[in-house]
Amino acid sequence: xxxxxxxxxxxxxxxxxxxxxxxxxxxxxxxxxxxxxxxxxxxxxxxxxxxxxxxxxxxxxxxxxxxxxxxxxxxxxxxxxxxxxxxxxxxxxxxxxxxxxxxxxxxxxxxxxxxxxxxxxxxxxxxxxxxxxxxxxxxxxxxxxxxxxxxxxxxxxxxxxxxxxxxxxxxxxxxxxxxxxxxxxxxxxxxxxxxxxxxxxxxxxxxxxxxxxxxxxxxxxxxxxxxxxxxxxxxxxxxxxxxxxxxxxxxxxxxxxxxxxxxxxxxxxxxxxxxxxxxxxxxxxxxxxxxxxxxxxxxxxxxxxxxxxxxxxxxxxxxxxxxxxxxxxxxxxxxxxxxxxxxxxxxxxxxxxxxxxxxxxxxxxxxxxxxxxxxxxxxxxxxxxxxxxxxxxxxxxxxxxxxxxxxxxxxxxxxxxxxxxxxxxxxxxxxxxxxxxxxxxxxxxxxxxxxxxxxxxxxxxxxxxxxxxxxxxxxxxxxxxxxxxxxxxxxxxxxx
Numbered sequence: 001x002x003x004x005x006x007x008x009x010x011x012x013x014x015x016x017x018x019x020x021x022x023x024x025x026x027x028x029x030x031x032x033x034x035x036x037x038x039x040x041x042x043x044x045x046x047x048x049x050x051x052x053x054x055x056x057x058x059x060x061x062x063x064x065x066x067x068x069x070x071x072x073x074x075x076x077x078x079x080x081x082x083x084x085x086x087x088x089x090x091x092x093x094x095x096x097x098x099x100x101x102x103x104x105x106x107x108x109x110x111x112x113x114x115x116x117x118x119x120x121x122x123x124x125x126x127x128x129x130x131x132x133x134x135x136x137x138x139x140x141x142x143x144x145x146x147x148x149x150x151x152x153x154x155x156x157x158x159x160x161x162x163x164x165x166x167x168x169x170x171x172x173x174x175x176x177x178x179x180x181x182x183x184x185x186x187x188x189x190x191x192x193x194x195x196x197x198x199x200x201x202x203x204x205x206x207x208x209x210x211x212x213x214x215x216x217x218x219x220x221x222x223x224x225x226x227x228x229x230x231x232x233x234x235x236x237x238x239x240x241x242x243x244x245x246x247x248x249x250x251x252x253x254x255x256x257x258x259x260x261x262x263x264x265x266x267x268x269x270x271x272x273x274x275x276x277x278x279x280x281x282x283x284x285x286x287x288x289x290x291x292x293x294x295x296x297x298x299x300x301x302x303x304x305x306x307x308x309x310x311x312x313x314x315x316x317x318x319x320x321x322x323x324x325x326x327x328x329x330x331x332x333x334x335x336x337x338x339x340x341x342x343x344x345x346x347x348x349x350x351x352x353x354x355x356x357x358x359x360x361x362x363x364x365x366x367x368x369x370x371x372x373x374x375x376x377x378x379x380x381x382x383x384x385x386x387x388x389x390x391x392x393x394x395x396x397x398x399x400x401x402x403x404x405x406x407x408x409x410x411x412x413x414x415x416x417x418x419x420x421x422x423x424x425x426x427x428x429x430x431x432x433x434x435x436x437x438x439x440x441x442x443x444x445x446x447x448x449x450x451x452x453x454x455x456x457x458x459x460x461x462x463x464x465x466x467x468x469x470x471x472x473x474x475x476x477x478x479x480x481x482x483x484x485x486x487x488x489x490x491x492x493x494x495x496x
Contacts, residue, residue, distance in 0.1 A: 030060065034062050034070070034073070036073040036074070037074055039077045044077060046180075049169050058140050070101075078112045079194065079195070079395070087112055098126055106126050113132055114198040129143070129146055132157060132198070134158040135156055138154045159201050159203060162184055162206075178222050178224070178225050178226070183232070184203055185201045191399035192331055233299065235272040237269055273299065276302065289462070295320070298316070306354070315385075315460070318356055320358045320360060322360070322375050330400075356384055362416040362417050365392070376420065379427065387424040425488055444474065453468065455475070465492075482494055
């Protein structure tokens with residue numbers, strides 16, 4: 001993968017392999033220490049918070065030093081081969097700790113565990129536990145099995161599990177931004193993707209629990225939530241028995257829950273546009289972001305809702321993958337070039353100041369030079385603010401691996417990738433330059449990475465903004481920043 005910039009928290013390279021730390025649960029210490037680190041997308045980091053919550057209730061305390069841990073978990077990604085290789089290399093580093101402490105429990109969680117299942121125990125003798133994304137509730141039982149001398153595996157996928165009743169602990173948090181999972185799994189069978197096989201069928205979480213979690217975060221001082229799903233635009237909740245009543249102590253959420261209750265009782269159900277509105281109604285001071293959208297499902301209703309509420313950010317991540325209709329059909333993306341352009345045109349029409357980012361895969365099976373040129377011309381048409389750009393790498397078990405030959409030579413893939421990276425650098429700089437002289441509303445996240453004399457935060461359009469520290473504002477507050485200059489990834493200015 002090549003990230004030109006890291007505009008959002010979908011896949012933050014700076015967090016890969018991050019170990020989590022949380023405060024011990026009062027009165028529940030069982031004397032055992034848990035070390036857990038995460039790889040991959042935001043959903044994996046969110047899942048690690050669920051795992052930590054479950055084991056915290058069992059009395060585990062976290063540690064940032066795996067050498068003193070009693071249980072080591074590594075939450076894995078399977079989206080690319082190098083992600084899996086990174087995990088295998090990391091497991092080798094745990095061998096010394098296992099030799100020193102034979103009672104150490106080593107477990108692999110998440111998508112890689114789901115893909116390889118029990119085979120993982122054969123390939124990696126160090127591993128004691130293999131657990132898929134829908135089986136985290138079973139972790140205390142699985143650890144007990146290992147303690148009694150057995151290997152343990154639970155990779156059962158569920159059609160119901162959403163962990164809606166588990167309040168995730170917030171790990172390594174700045175206390176300002178939080179991820180909130182609104183759904184799990186994916187029903188889109190994109191031919192290059194393993195997610196439907198590793199995370200199971202799509203199911204939406206009830207809106208009451210989502211609004212309650214976002215309200216609780218706001219009351220604790222958080223000022224931005226990112227609603228997470230593999231395809232947020234297909235969110236749908238219809239169950240009238242959900243009881244979308246105003247819950248005790250959630251006065252801020254009353255209007256939002258009333259909206260949801262009316263929709264459910266009317267038989268319409270709650271769709272993603274409705275859910276966005278419900279979360280936005282919690283408070284105008286709570287910023288709302290979401291990831292990821294699918295071009296086939298994003299509706300004008302969602303766009304009008306974004307435009308209606310100032311606290312829903314004007315930023316959409318809309319993966320195109322390819323600009324060529326034949327390649328899109330082979331990818332099973334279920335839209336063509338014209339459809340994607342229609343959605344871009346709708347965004348520009350309904351939300352004129354909206355930033356758009358994307359994912360691009362170059363060198364997909366049988367892609368010709370002319371078809372690659374269609375992707376380049378799509379980039380010229382949209383002029384994306386940011387992009388995540390990849391060379392195609394075949395993943396075992398996917399539809400593409402079964403149906404198509406990975407027949408584009410590596411040097412051609414690399415050449416095409418270099419071309420789109422250069423193209424995106426041009427447009428990222430173009431979009432940033434266009435913000436010079438404008439005043440951006442920025443949520444302060446903390447100090448700049450380069451200097452404690454500067455703060456950093458994100459604009460409504462999700463651009464990173466750097467500006468001098470001042471006495472009248474602090475992290476967690478909003479400020480208006482006049483942009484004076486920019487790089488291709490950062491806006492630089494002063495508070496006005």
